Amino acid sequence: MLKNQRHEEIMELLKAEKFVSVSDLSRRLYASQPTIRRDLGYLERQGLIRRSHGGAIPADDKGNIPVSFRSGTHMAEKLRICRAAASLVSPGALIFTDASTTALHIADCLRGRDGITAVTNSLLACKRFLDNGVRVFSTGGRLLRDSLAFVGETARTNAGRYNADVMFFSASSLGEDGMISDYSDEETELRLSMAEHTRCRVFLCDSAKFGSRSAFNLFPLTDVDFAVTGAPLPPEILEHSGMRLRSADEACLYEKISE
Numbered sequence: 001m002l003k004n005q006r007h008e009e010i011m012e013l014l015k016a017e018k019f020v021s022v023s024d025l026s027r028r029l030y031a032s033q034p035t036i037r038r039d040l041g042y043l044e045r046q047g048l049i050r051r052s053h054g055g056a057i058p059a060d061d062k063g064n065i066p067v068s069f070r071s072g073t074h075m076a077e078k079l080r081i082c083r084a085a086a087s088l089v090s091p092g093a094l095i096f097t098d099a100s101t102t103a104l105h106i107a108d109c110l111r112g113r114d115g116i117t118a119v120t121n122s123l124l125a126c127k128r129f130l131d132n133g134v135r136v137f138s139t140g141g142r143l144l145r146d147s148l149a150f151v152g153e154t155a156r157t158n159a160g161r162y163n164a165d166v167m168f169f170s171a172s173s174l175g176e177d178g179m180i181s182d183y184s185d186e187e188t189e190l191r192l193s194m195a196e197h198t199r200c201r202v203f204l205c206d207s208a209k210f211g212s213r214s215a216f217n218l219f220p221l222t223d224v225d226f227a228v229t230g231a232p233l234p235p236e237i238l239e240h241s242g243m244r245l246r247s248a249d250e251a252c253l254y255e256k257i258s259e
Contacts, residue, residue, distance in 0.1 A: 006031060006039055011048065014058045018146075021055035077206045077230035077251075078102045082109045084251040085168060085202055085228045091115055093165040096194045097125055099149030099187060100170035102204045107132050119162050121150040121190055137162075144186070151186035156193040167198035173212040174205050178221040178240035181214040188216045200225045207231035227254040 006029055013020050013028070025036045040056050043049045049056040081102060086109035089095060093115075097103040099122035107128035110116050118129045121139040129136035141155030169191050171182040180203060182188045195201055203224045211234065221227060222242040229252045233241060243254040 006035075007043060010039060010043065010056075014049065014056065019055055019057050024055075078204075079105050079108070080250040081204050081206065081228045081230055082106045082168075084247070084249065084253050085204055085226075086110055087253075088166055088200070088202060088226060089113065089116065090165065093117075094119065094162060096120070096159070096162070096164045096167040096169075096198055097122065098167075098169040098191055098194070099123075099125065099147050100204070102170040102206060103168045104128060106168050107134060110134055119159065119164065121155050121159070121187075123148040123150070139190070141190075144184075147184065147187065149184075149187055149190075151184075151190055155190050159190065159193045160197055162197060164194070164198040166200045166202055167194050168202050168204060169194070170204045171214070171218055172209065173214040174209045174221075174237065175213050176211050176234070176236045176240075178237055178242075179213070180218040180221065180224075182216050182218060183214045185216045188218055191218055195219070195223075203227045205229045210234055210237060222256075225256050228252070229254070 009029055010020065010025060022033050022036050026033045040049060040051050044051050048059055050059050078101065082105035086106060089110060091114045094117045097106055097118060097120045104122065104125050107125055111132040116134050118134050118136045119139065120126060120136065121141065123143060126136050126138050139150050139155040139158045141150035142152040143150055171180045173181045175181065201224045203221065205227060207230045221240065227241070227243060232252050233254065241254065242257055244257050245252060246255045247253045
């Protein structure tokens with residue numbers, strides 16, 4: 001298959017399926033994976049796609065970005081964020097985690113910790129916690145295809161049956177006014193339910209989300225106890241956050257200013 005023809009085929013597949021992996025493209029287009037990666041690199045430079053290490057989505061896709069794409073973006077930064085955030089977990093704690101690909105790394109950072117119990121609405125996190133020796137409960141509910149997140153009334157009701165010590169969550173956007181927002185209304189509703197039943201809210205945010213907005217507001221940073229970011233918060237966000245920097249080792253750990 002000629003290069004231009006492959007490019008057209010890739011764009012047609014993305015239009016139809018929203019996400020394609022390198023391995024799947026290699027198989028379907030009868031081209032090597034290095035060739036497919038070069039094709040994706042070219043299409044990204046043309047502004048037609050967005051890439052992660054495992055595949056691509058259309059550049060103009062602002063909706064429900066598949067977890068298979070999101071999990072491959074900003075991986076090193078997300079892991080640094082979660083290593084810093086895990087310091088907030090005490091032995092024997094019960095924690096909530098949402099279905100964000102950032103919070104997914106919390107499971108890896110709690111390996112070997114004593115007596116931790118996790119409650120999550122993420123199908124991927126259930127297995128990750130289990131593999132790391134952490135006792136885990138699922139909220140259950142309806143499973144979303146793109147995010148592999150359990151949502152709906154069942155998930156919200158089950159979340160309300162726990163009293164969590166710490167809630168770890170992320171979202172797709174953090175506005176300049178400090179408002180946290182997300183593209184998924186159902187995942188936003190579940191985060192609100194979790195937040196009502198936790199003692200400490202911890203927002204995990206990579207720097208790519210700074211200064212952006214999504215359709216559904218969660219709550220402002222002033223309603224959060226800690227924020228852990230991959231880079232320092234911009235001054236305009238920090239001004240509205242009600243927070244101060246506590247440490248900046250692997251990541252920036254901000255804590256709520258006591259009134």
